Amino acid sequence: MDMQKLSDIMGKFCCGNLATISQEGYPDLRGWKFQFIREGKPFFTTSNEKNVYRQMAANPKATFACSVNGYEVRIMGDVKFAEDPALIEEIYNTMDASVRKLYPTVDSNGFTAMYFDHGIVKYAKDGGKFESFTF
Secondary structure, eight states, X not given: OOHHHHHHHHOSSOEXXXXXXXXXXXXXXXXXXXXXXXXXXXXXXXXTTSHHHHHHHHOOEEEXXXXXXXXXXXXXXXXXXXXXXXXXXHHHHHSOHHHHTTOSSTTXXXXXXXXXXXXXXXXXXXXXXXXXXXX
């Protein structure tokens, strides 16, 4: 498998969980919505006003896990925040409508985009053995 095949499996906007490391050093898990894979990188959105943003800024190691189309998927790696205003605007304009409700404009509520810059994807089909690839 590679990122293109993963993109085909996950589609856009699947729901899962994002784990970060809390300020106390513990895993911190919450529901999260995957947006899409672009240029080999999985993208998500958040707000720079949230605690989760501060956690990832302090320790960029994170994991997104989901069950989708018969697969268990874990994306683990280092998170980076998008800095290019044109890319952020493009992501805003193509993101899931339910997420957009949280951010009426690209400049509202601390909207930002994040992505896994590199890492490991682990996946298993229908309860089978996990396989992995790096990106």
